[in-house]
Amino acid sequence: MPRPYIELARVLLAALGENIPQRLVADRLYVSQESVHCWLSGKHRPAPDRLGAVTALFRLDPDLVVRLARYDDNPEARRKFLASYAAATSNTACTPLRPAHVSPRAERHPQ
Secondary structure, three states: OOOOOHHHHHHHHHHHOOOOOHHHHHHHHOOOHHHHHHHHHOOOOOOHHHHHHHHHHOOOOHHHHHHHOOOOOOHHHHHHHHHHHHHHHHOOOOOOOOOOOOOHHHHHOOO
16 A cells, blocks of 8 residues: 655654554544554544644644645645644643653653
């Protein structure tokens, strides 16, 4: 099966890391684990509003993500993405899975 979003998948996989289960991501985004698996395999991309939440959850660069998902030339999709991203970043209940200031290595070896 073709994987048209493989570059987006690589960015998501790098952000996910080895220690965060797909089930946790699915639960936080209110989607099935199968959906997360399809995103991480590059077979599908999240809908624009869901992708905004994914971007906030993983603290990714919104411009990069919207480009890799190929929503950058679709004004309506971009609008939905940005609205979702803004809502997720301003929502205190939507905390990132990994703090931006803590490296993955520091998480494994706390001082």
